[in-house]
Amino acid sequence: MIVFHNVSKEYPRTGRALADATFRLHKGEFAFLTGASGAGKSTILRLAYFEEQPTSGEVRVSGVSSTEVRTQGEVARLRRKLGIVFQDFRLLEDRTAEANVAFALEVIGTRRDQIAPRVNRVLSQVGLASKLKSYPRELSGGEQQRVAIARALVNDPVVLIADEPTGNLDERATRGVFQLLRDINTAGTAVLMATHALDLVRSTDYRTIELDHGRIVYDSVDATPPAASRALGELT
Amino acid sequence: MRIAFRDALHAVRKAPLLSALSVMTIAFSLFAFGLFGLVALNIKGVLDTVEERVEIRAFVADGTPTEDLVRAVNEISRYREVLSARIVTQAQALARARRELGEFSDVFEEGVLPASIDIRLKPGSRDPRGVGAVASRIKTISFVDDVRYGEDWILQLHRLRNIAGATGVSLGLAFAVVAVIIIGATIRMTVLARSKEISIMRLVGATDAFIRSPFLIEGFAKGIAGGIIALLLTWGSAATVEHYLNFKAIFFDQRLVLFGLAGGALIGLLGSGYAVGRHLRRV
Numbered sequence: 001m002i003v004f005h006n007v008s009k010e011y012p013r014t015g016r017a018l019a020d021a022t023f024r025l026h027k028g029e030f031a032f033l034t035g036a037s038g039a040g041k042s043t044i045l046r047l048a049y050f051e052e053q054p055t056s057g058e059v060r061v062s063g064v065s066s067t068e069v070r071t072q073g074e075v076a077r078l079r080r081k082l083g084i085v086f087q088d089f090r091l092l093e094d095r096t097a098e099a100n101v102a103f104a105l106e107v108i109g110t111r112r113d114q115i116a117p118r119v120n121r122v123l124s125q126v127g128l129a130s131k132l133k134s135y136p137r138e139l140s141g142g143e144q145q146r147v148a149i150a151r152a153l154v155n156d157p158v159v160l161i162a163d164e165p166t167g168n169l170d171e172r173a174t175r176g177v178f179q180l181l182r183d184i185n186t187a188g189t190a191v192l193m194a195t196h197a198l199d200l201v202r203s204t205d206y207r208t209i210e211l212d213h214g215r216i217v218y219d220s221v222d223a224t225p226p227a228a229s230r231a232l233g234e235l236t
Numbered sequence: 237m238r239i240a241f242r243d244a245l246h247a248v249r250k251a252p253l254l255s256a257l258s259v260m261t262i263a264f265s266l267f268a269f270g271l272f273g274l275v276a277l278n279i280k281g282v283l284d285t286v287e288e289r290v291e292i293r294a295f296v297a298d299g300t301p302t303e304d305l306v307r308a309v310n311e312i313s314r315y316r317e318v319l320s321a322r323i324v325t326q327a328q329a330l331a332r333a334r335r336e337l338g339e340f341s342d343v344f345e346e347g348v349l350p351a352s353i354d355i356r357l358k359p360g361s362r363d364p365r366g367v368g369a370v371a372s373r374i375k376t377i378s379f380v381d382d383v384r385y386g387e388d389w390i391l392q393l394h395r396l397r398n399i400a401g402a403t404g405v406s407l408g409l410a411f412a413v414v415a416v417i418i419i420g421a422t423i424r425m426t427v428l429a430r431s432k433e434i435s436i437m438r439l440v441g442a443t444d445a446f447i448r449s450p451f452l453i454e455g456f457a458k459g460i461a462g463g464i465i466a467l468l469l470t471w472g473s474a475a476t477v478e479h480y481l482n483f484k485a486i487f488f489d490q491r492l493v494l495f496g497l498a499g500g501a502l503i504g505l506l507g508s509g510y511a512v513g514r515h516l517r518r519v
Contacts, residue, residue: 049439072443072444072516073443073444076438076441076442076443076444077441078441079438079439079440079441080440080441084439084440090432090435090436090439092432092433092436094250103436103437103440104440104441106239107239107437107440107441107442107446107447108440108441108442109446151440155440155441
């Protein structure tokens with residue numbers, strides 16, 4: 001699904017953002033990316049949706065490799081298989097919830113008669129069937145994020161990439177949005193979610209990948225937690 | 237394509253002031269260019285009128301038989317550069333001199349002025365070299381005594397035309413470049429105003445070609461609208477000059493009007509294409 005193989009990313013001005021990252025997100029899996037600000041979580045996500053190219057190593061998403069992709073058209077076609085959600089929702093303020101979701105289908109040339117049923121279905125799925133005609137300013141933060149999730153889901157993505165999706169939400173809305181992401185995952189969509197909300201991480205047994213200064217320091221799939229490692233080191 | 241048209245219309249409705257500003261910017265840039273074009277066109281018109289008076293006069297020997305003159309005129313008329321050639325008899329030459337000199341008309345007596353063949357040249361052959369070449373050929377005719385064509389005057393006229401032409405092209409290019417820069421900057425503002433929309437389009441998998449299309453439609457439409465307004469302003473200016481200065485100005489013909497509108501549309505199209513392309517490369 002998503003494969004990072006020895007991936008490093010350096011920026012000319014700020015230096016190394018990611019160092020030698022290797023992990024694999026499987027089909028239908030849910031994984032958290034955790035770590036302090038600047039640890040490299042968003043860099044991993046940007047690399048995963050090919051917003052950026054790695055300085056070295058290879059990123060492979062749904063069969064498309066960063067070493068082979070050449071044109072913007074290829075990236076565009078890959079993104080149609082992904083759903084991407086951000087902390088700041090990124091909705092168009094002058095369009096209704098319905099139009100915001102439909103927008104994602106229109107711009108990839110979906111047939112007109114297919115748009116309305118799919119938009120209605122996905123807005124119902126996120127619990128906003130009654131707010132189709134509402135503009136973003138008329139919705140709460142949690143509702144706006146649900147519209148953004150609906151937009152990400154409407155193309156039936158194989159993986160949902162979420163960058164701090166609960167970062168701007170209160171506790172109640174956070175729980176609601178997180179439950180929605182869990183439901184989406186249960187239905188078969190893989191989820192890669194960057195978050196600061198350790199309460200959410202601890203409340204589940206989902207896989208956790210922890211980053212520190214651009215390095216993966218912990219992966220619950222194949223490693224012992226860093227704190228435990230340190231404790232073991234002190235004992236030996 | 238339907239979505240591209242709808243998005244273009246949506247963008248205009250969403251930011252009517254910005255859209256009006258870009259249309260007016262295109263209009264005034266093209267208006268400045270159009271005014272300059274109108275001045276250049278009228279200067280060219282005046283110079284063309286003066287140039288039409290370029291004439292070669294071949295004076296013939298007294299007593300040349302009329303048949304020889306007719307034969308020579310027929311031959312000269314066949315020259316590629318020649319528009320017309322006609323015989324001016326001694327009597328006609330005298331009448332013309334008296335007509336042109338007005339109060340001094342009585343200084344000429346009959347038989348003083350020689351008969352001649354007067355030759356007018358086609359446009360494009362009225363430069364010093366063309367005129368000189370035709371004059372040299374005519375000089376070889378046995379009964380031609382002398383050939384005159386106001387060499388210095390033609391040289392001056394040609395120089396004036398060259399200066400006017402070079403100035404026109406330079407100023408025209410400068411105006412066009414300034415217009416393109418101003419229009420490009422205005423269109424860039426409209427692109428920046430929609431940068432969020434562009435970034436979302438990219439995230440959900442729109443191709444760059446798809447993202448560009450509404451901007452190109454918008455730029456094309458604004459270019460046409462700006463071109464029409466510029467044309468009306470230029471026409472109004474020409475009419476005002478005619479009215480107050482009592483001067484019959486030459487206005488653009490149909491071909492130039494279409495050229496101007498196509499120019500406006502092209503500037504709008506290229507300006508939009510460039511601005512959105514640059515934005516897409518940066519984000």
